[in-house]
Amino acid sequence: MVKVHGPLAVVHFDAHLDTWNSYFGADRTHGTFLRRAFEEGLLVEDRSMHVGIRGPLYDKTDLDDDKRFGFRTVRASDFDRMGVAEVIGLTQQRVGDQPYYLSIDIDVLDPAFAPGTGTPEMGGFTSRELLSMVRALPRDQMVGADVVEVAPAYDHAEITSLAAATLGYEIMSLMALSQADK
Numbered sequence: 001m002v003k004v005h006g007p008l009a010v011v012h013f014d015a016h017l018d019t020w021n022s023y024f025g026a027d028r029t030h031g032t033f034l035r036r037a038f039e040e041g042l043l044v045e046d047r048s049m050h051v052g053i054r055g056p057l058y059d060k061t062d063l064d065d066d067k068r069f070g071f072r073t074v075r076a077s078d079f080d081r082m083g084v085a086e087v088i089g090l091t092q093q094r095v096g097d098q099p100y101y102l103s104i105d106i107d108v109l110d111p112a113f114a115p116g117t118g119t120p121e122m123g124g125f126t127s128r129e130l131l132s133m134v135r136a137l138p139r140d141q142m143v144g145a146d147v148v149e150v151a152p153a154y155d156h157a158e159i160t161s162l163a164a165a166t167l168g169y170e171i172m173s174l175m176a177l178s179q180a181d182k
Helices: 033-039 062-068 076-095 127-136 159-181
Strands: 009-013 048-053 071-075 100-105 142-148
Touching: 009 033, 009 076, 009 127, 048 076, 062 071, 071 076, 076 127, 100 127, 100 159, 127 159, 142 159
Parallel strands: 009 048, 009 100, 048 071, 100 142
Antiparallel strands: none
């Protein structure tokens, strides 16, 4: 993607920063991928967003590192005050006209809505809140996306898989609408 679009912004919905230097001694994990992307020059400076952060920090430098990598953070507790419209407005302002990659870690949802994940954190978004934000994202600049950390074995009722499939459908719809607009 970077070969086509140049360095990208990232809109990252997650309970965790994922900019850690290492995670239990490993330097390439689900908790380190955004740091590695920054180090490899894949991210445009000061255009990326984390939304929904509420999990624990891993190192005392996490927040400073995150700022150095150019991320703006909207914590889950910020969302309580801001709401969908303000979070999306801030995201649109932050991304601007920059091509961006959307990454949704399913643990951004409260475990009541997505119990099937490896690192659940209480106090997350409802399915409706997340869908509202995804549907309102700027679609013309989205160049790729993922929905990650779905662990069906932890969810006998399959609501996590339903949430992930619905998000995947919504993302593909946004991308199709973007192409139709051109």
